[in-house]
Amino acid sequence: MGHPASWAALLVLSAAWQLVLGGAAGGGRRSPHNIVLILTDDQDTEIGGMTPMKKTQVLIGQAGVSFPNAVSAMALWGLAWDMRTGDWEGERGTGRPSLEGNCSSPAWQKSQEPLAFPSYLQRQGYQTFYAGKYLNQYGHPTAGGVQHVPLGWTYWNGLVGNSRYYNYTLSANGREEQHGQSYQDDYLTDLITNRSLEFLQKWSHPPFLMVLAPPAAHSPWTAAPGYATAYSTTKAPRNGSFNVHGKDKHWLVRQARTPMANTSIEFLDKAYRERWQTLLSVDDLVERVVGRLKALDLLASTYVFYTSDNGYHAGQFSLPIDKRQLYEFDIRVPLLVRGPGIKANQTRLEPILNIDLGPTFLDIAGLNVSQTAMDGQSFLPLLVTPVQPSAWRADFLVQYTGEGHLTADPACPALGPGVSQCFPDCVCEDAFNNTYACVRALHPHSLQYCEFADRQAFVELYNLTADPHQLHNVARSVDPTLLEALNQRLIKLQACEGPSCRA
Ligand SMILES: *[C@@H]1O[C@H](CO)[C@@H](O)[C@H](O)[C@H]1NC(C)=O
Ligand SMILES: *[C@@H]1O[C@H](CO)[C@@H](O)[C@H](O)[C@H]1NC(C)=O
Ligand SMILES: *[C@@H]1O[C@H](CO)[C@@H](O)[C@H](O)[C@H]1NC(C)=O
Ligand SMILES: *[C@@H]1O[C@H](CO)[C@@H](O)[C@H](O)[C@H]1NC(C)=O
Ligand SMILES: *[C@@H]1O[C@H](CO)[C@@H](O)[C@H](O)[C@H]1NC(C)=O
Ligand SMILES: *[C@@H]1O[C@H](CO)[C@@H](O)[C@H](O)[C@H]1NC(C)=O
Ligand SMILES: *[C@@H]1O[C@H](CO)[C@@H](O)[C@H](O)[C@H]1NC(C)=O
Ligand SMILES: *[C@@H]1O[C@H](CO)[C@@H](O)[C@H](O)[C@H]1NC(C)=O
Ligand SMILES: *[C@@H]1O[C@H](CO)[C@@H](O)[C@H](O)[C@H]1NC(C)=O
Numbered sequence: 001m002g003h004p005a006s007w008a009a010l011l012v013l014s015a016a017w018q019l020v021l022g023g024a025a026g027g028g029r030r031s032p033h034n035i036v037l038i039l040t041d042d043q044d045t046e047i048g049g050m051t052p053m054k055k056t057q058v059l060i061g062q063a064g065v066s067f068p069n070a071v072s073a074m075a076l077w078g079l080a081w082d083m084r085t086g087d088w089e090g091e092r093g094t095g096r097p098s099l100e101g102n103c104s105s106p107a108w109q110k111s112q113e114p115l116a117f118p119s120y121l122q123r124q125g126y127q128t129f130y131a132g133k134y135l136n137q138y139g140h141p142t143a144g145g146v147q148h149v150p151l152g153w154t155y156w157n158g159l160v161g162n163s164r165y166y167n168y169t170l171s172a173n174g175r176e177e178q179h180g181q182s183y184q185d186d187y188l189t190d191l192i193t194n195r196s197l198e199f200l201q202k203w204s205h206p207p208f209l210m211v212l213a214p215p216a217a218h219s220p221w222t223a224a225p226g227y228a229t230a231y232s233t234t235k236a237p238r239n240g241s242f243n244v245h246g247k248d249k250h251w252l253v254r255q256a257r258t259p260m261a262n263t264s265i266e267f268l269d270k271a272y273r274e275r276w277q278t279l280l281s282v283d284d285l286v287e288r289v290v291g292r293l294k295a296l297d298l299l300a301s302t303y304v305f306y307t308s309d310n311g312y313h314a315g316q317f318s319l320p321i322d323k324r325q326l327y328e329f330d331i332r333v334p335l336l337v338r339g340p341g342i343k344a345n346q347t348r349l350e351p352i353l354n355i356d357l358g359p360t361f362l363d364i365a366g367l368n369v370s371q372t373a374m375d376g377q378s379f380l381p382l383l384v385t386p387v388q389p390s391a392w393r394a395d396f397l398v399q400y401t402g403e404g405h406l407t408a409d410p411a412c413p414a415l416g417p418g419v420s421q422c423f424p425d426c427v428c429e430d431a432f433n434n435t436y437a438c439v440r441a442l443h444p445h446s447l448q449y450c451e452f453a454d455r456q457a458f459v460e461l462y463n464l465t466a467d468p469h470q471l472h473n474v475a476r477s478v479d480p481t482l483l484e485a486l487n488q489r490l491i492k493l494q495a496c497e498g499p500s501c502r503a
Contacts, residue, residue, distance in 0.1 A: 032125070032126075032206055032207030032301075032365070033206075033207060033301050033302065033303060033339070033340055033364050033365075034204075034206055034207050034208050034209070034210070034298060034301055034302040034303070035121075035126075035207075035208075035209045035210070035302070035303050035305070035361050035364055035365075036209075036210045036211075036212070036289065036293070036302055036303070036304045036305065037209075037210070037211045037212070037305045037307075037357065037361075038212050038214075038282075038285070038286060038289070038304070038305065038306045038307075039132075039211065039212070039213045039307060039308065039309065040213075040214060040216055040217060040279070040282055040306075040307075040308040040309075040334075041133060041163055041213070041214070041215060041216065041217065041218040041308065041309055042217050042218045042275075042308065042309070042310060042311075042312050042323060043216075043217050043279065043308035043311075043312070043333070043334060044308075044311040044312040044313070044329055044330075044332070044333075045068070045070075045311065045332050045333060045334050046240075046311060046328055046329040046332050047236065047237055047240075047272075047312065047313065047314055047316070047329055048237055049217070049275070049279075049308075049311075049312065049334070050334050051276065052231075052276045052277075052279040052280050052283060053279060053282070053283050053286075053334075054283065055283045055284075055286060055287045056282075056283050056286040056287075056306060056336065057336070059286055059287060059290045059338075060286065060290070060304055060306050060336040060337070060338045061306075061336040062344060062345050063338040063344055064304075064336065064337050064338030064339065064342045064343075064344065064346070064383075065336070065337050065338075065342055065343075065346040065347070065348055065382075065383060066335070066336050066346070066347050066348075067335040067336075067337075067347075067348055067349075067350070067352045068347065068349065069332075069349055069350065069351045069352070069442065070307065070332065070333050070334065070335030070351070070352045070353075070354075071331050071332055071333065071351055071352070071353055071354075071396070071398070071440070072308075072309060072310045072311065072331055072332075072333050072353070072354045073353045073354055073355055073396065073397060073398055073399070074310070074354075074398070074399060074400050104135050104136075104137035104138055104140075104142070104143035105142070105143070106143075106144060109143070109144065109148070109150065109151075113150050113151035113152065114151055114152075115372065115373055116150075116151075116152060116358070117152075117209075117357075117358040117361045117362060118130070118150075118151075118152030118153055118209060118211075119151050119152035120152075120362055120365070120367055120372065121152070121209045121361060121362070121365050121367075122152045122153075122154065124365045124366070124367060125207065126207050126208055126209045126365060127154050127155075127203075127204060127205060127207070127208040127209070128152055128153050128154045128155070128208070128209045128210075128211075129153070129154065129155040129196070129199045129204070129208060129209070129210045129211070130153050130155065130156050130157060130158060130210075130211045130213075131157040131191075131192040131195045131196055131211075131212055131213070132157070132158075132159060132188070132192045132211075132212055132213030132214055132215070133159045133162070133163055133213045133214070133215055133218075134150070134158045134159060134213065136161060136162045137161075138150070138158055138160070138161075138171075139158060139159070139160030139161060139169065139171050140160065140161065146160060146169065146171040146174065146175070146176045147171070147174040147175075148171075148174070149171065149173060149174045155173065155199060155203070156171060156172070156173050156174070157170055157171070157172055157173075157192070157195050158170065158171045159188070159213075159215070162218070163215035163216075163218035163219065163220070164188065164215060164220065164222075165187060165188050165189070165215055165220065165222035165278070166179065166180065166181040166186050166187065166188070166222060167179065167180060167181055167186075168186075168188060179191070183224065183225050187224055187281070188214065188215050189214040189215065189216055189224070189278070189281040189282060189284075189285060190224065190281060190284075190285075192212050192213075192214055192285065193212075193281075193284065193285040193288050193289065196210060196212055196285075196289055197288060197289070197292050200289075200292050200293065200296060200298070201292065201296070204298075206298070206301065207365070209361065212285065212289070214281070214282050214285060215278075216275075216278035216279050216281065216282050217275040217276070217278050217279050217282075217312075219271075221271060221274035221275055221277070221278055222274075222278065223274060223277035223278055223280070223281075224277075224278075224280070224281045227277045227278075227280040227281065228277060230273075230276070230277050230280060231273045231276050231277060232273070234269075234272065234273050234276065235269045235272065235273075236268055236269055236272040236314040236315050238315075240316065240329075240469040241316045241317050241327075241329075241469045241470065241471060242314075242315045242316060243258060243259050243260055243265075243315055243318055244258065244316075244317055244318065244471060245258035245317070245318055246317035246318070248472065248473040249317065249460060249473060250434070250436075250452050250454065250456075250458045250460065251433075251454065251456070251458070252428065252429075252430070252431055252433075252434050253317050253318075253319065253325070255426075255427065255428070256317060256318035256319050256427050257318060257425060257427055258318040259318070260315060260318050260320065260427075261425050263424070263425075264315075264320045264423060264425065264427070265315065267320060267321070267423075268314045268315050268320045268321045269314075271314065271321050272314050272321075275312075286306065289304075290304065300340060301340060302339060302340075303337065303338070303339030303340065303342075303364060303383075304337065304338050304339060305335070305336075305337050305357065306334060306335070306336040306337070307333055307334055307335045307336075307354070307357070308333040308334055309333070309354070310323045310330060310331070310333065311323060311328075311329050311330045311331055311332050311333055312329065312330065313325065313327070313329045313330055316329050318427070319427065319429055320423055320427065320429075321429075322421055322429035322430070324400060324402070324421075324429060324430050324434060325434075326398060326400070326436055326438050326448070326450050326460070327470050328464075328468075328469075328470065331398055331440075333354070335352055337383055339383070340384075341383070341384035342383050342384060348382055350379070350382055350392040350393075351392075351393065351396055351440075351442055352379050352382075353376055353396055354376075355374070355375055355376030356376035356377055356378065356379050357376070358374050358376060359372075359374050359376045359377050359378040360376075360378045360379050360380050360383075362374075362378070363378035363380040364380060370498075370499055370502075372498070373497075373498050374498065375496065375497065375498060375501040375502075376501075377393075377501075377502045394441060394442060394443040394444075395439055395440060395441035395442065395443075395489065395493075396439075396440055396493070397437065397438070397439065397440075397490070397493040397494060398437070398438040398439075398440050398448075398450075399436065399437040399438065399494075400434070400435065400436055401435050402430050402431050402432050402433055402434030402435045403420050403430050403431075403432065403434075404417065404418035404419050404420050404430065404431045404432035404433075405417060405418070405419065405420050409422050409426075409428075411424065411426065412426035412428070414426070415428065418431050418432045418433065419431040433452065433453065433454035433455070434452075434454075435452065435453040435454070436450050436451060436452045436453070437450070437451055437490060437494055438450035438451075438490070439486050439489050439490045439493060441486075441489075445463065445465055446463070446464035446465045447461065447462065447463055447464065447486070448460070448461070448462045448464060448470070449461050449475075449483070449486035449487075449489075449490065451487070451490065459475040459483070460473045460475055461473060461474050461475040461478060461482075461483065461486070462474065
């Protein structure tokens with residue numbers, strides 16, 4: 001991805017910055033900076049997902065840089081550990097047995113955990129602290145049980161299984177910890193906040209990496225008592241592609257009902273409100289963590305990143321609620337960063353991918369990303385120096401492997417096996433053949449070209465300059481040479497690995 005010449009320029013700038021920061025010339029490390037990553041779950045930017053984050057927007061966004069074009073390279077996904085384009089490591093949250101096994105099997109753990117960024121940082125002398133949700137299967141017996149602490153973590157507070165707010169099990173450095181439903185003792189977002197403050201106060205010594213992964217805004221959307229009545233009249237926004245029939249889209253979207261059933265609309269409005277309610281506790285988390293960093297005089301030496309694993313939809317193209325689609329609402333994520341050398345109140349339009357986080361953390365730690373298998377690229381140079389917008393990738397790969405049940409849903413036998421996430425009216429949000437790969441280009445034109453691995457080899461093409469809400473699939477009407485060029489570009493992006501994705 002990107003232009004070779006520009007990438008070389010970025011490396012030079014990065015090296016120059018290293019000198020500015022006082023790192024010894026000739027391969028020495030720059031003075032150590034701490035890293036805090038706050039990673040929410042299912043938080044969109046396109047349908048108002050950042051609206052509840054008033055304090056976060058001031059304390060991280062206005063104190064640093066916002067990336068409105070940040071994207072998750074897979075619309076269902078977890079941490080950008082070492083995710084290599086075309087592979088599945090780093091994926092979180094899949095329901096497909098083979099992939100679940102892949103992402104947490106002992107063989108996967110053995111081969112992939114040493115290649116993930118916490119391992120690199122720990123070997124570089126970082127103290128590493130984790131609290132919150134991890135890969136869905138972690139903590140289960142097949143993934144080594146609660147006693148398995150993933151490699152690279154000095155302090156580990158990993159949630160067993162998928163998002164919950166109460167009644168969960170935590171692996172506290174490999175020791176099982178059961179939690180009930182007392183707000184004071186158990187509300188998971190607050191517990192993550194409290195443990196992180198305790199770490200900062202009592203145990204941290206620079207340099208450290210702290211990753212906080214609250215369950216919000218994922219289902220079951222259980223708000224803290226103080227926020228349970230917030231946004232009582234809020235509804236999902238009715239603009240853009242809300243309740244629009246995606247008649248020219250892939251089969252899964254075509255089978256959605258327009259207009260949606262009233263029960264679906266009531267359901268998605270309630271979910272939308274509850275998502276915002278759960279995010280208010282995350283906004284408090286950010287305030288308290290930034291406040292504690294300040295009180296401990298650590299703010300000037302700490303990078304704070306705020307992002308999410310994927311976007312979300314609520315009624316777009318008449319799909320009630322979920323993620324997993326190729327459209328902007330599901331792939332765009334918030335990304336805000338503050339830290340040493342970053343000027344306040346900046347907005348940068350470069351497309352940053354979730355796979356760029358790992359390389360950026362390594363770069364902050366003074367490690368050479370080119371000596372790893374990572375596909376992403378460090379955006380540290382964009383944070384701290386006025387790099388020209390052209391010195392960055394102009395397009396990127398978006399892909400997803402659909403999930404479907406092996407047997408037909410008893411409520412929707414007509415659909416046959418292979419679908420999942422079905423609503424009572426048999427509108428399904430996913431299927432095994434909702435499997436696609438796309439080129440998303442921002443320059444010279446804003447285009448998205450996608451190929452499906454389904455029986456129709458379905459193709460979608462959007463000109464987002466003319467059609468920002470992706471209402472019109474123009475694959476059948478454009479000049480075929482454009483389709484050909486995009487197909488070639490897609491093949492190239494899918495084949496890249498490590499440095500060839502950057503150069
Ligand atoms: C993931 O699982 C699939 C199916 O079981 C297997 O074919 C593939 O080789 C596995 N990949 C990795 C990286 O383990
Ligand atoms: C937690 O578990 C208790 C006991 O099983 C149950 O009564 C309660 O409804 C659960 N609470 C939540 C919020 O899941
Ligand atoms: C977190 O700490 C606050 C104040 O120190 C306390 O009131 C609250 O009960 C704690 N919550 C959890 C879930 O530990
Ligand atoms: C729709 O409205 C929401 C909430 O006001 C806003 O955040 C979003 O940008 C709007 N989207 C479109 C497509 O206009
Ligand atoms: C669905 O809601 C709309 C708007 O509130 C209402 O006009 C319509 O009658 C409702 N339809 C049904 C079947 O309840
Ligand atoms: C950033 O911009 C906002 C809104 O214009 C302003 O209120 C704030 O003071 C600015 N913050 C900094 C740190 O410059
Ligand atoms: C990083 O490693 C690559 C590959 O080994 C090497 O070519 C490059 O010079 C290194 N960069 C720096 C800044 O040391
Ligand atoms: C995708 O799979 C579903 C479920 O098996 C099937 O009903 C549908 O016809 C398939 N569509 C295409 C285009 O392959
Ligand atoms: C996309 O739309 C813009 C604005 O209408 C137009 O100028 C441009 O030529 C279109 N690009 C393609 C590839 O169709």
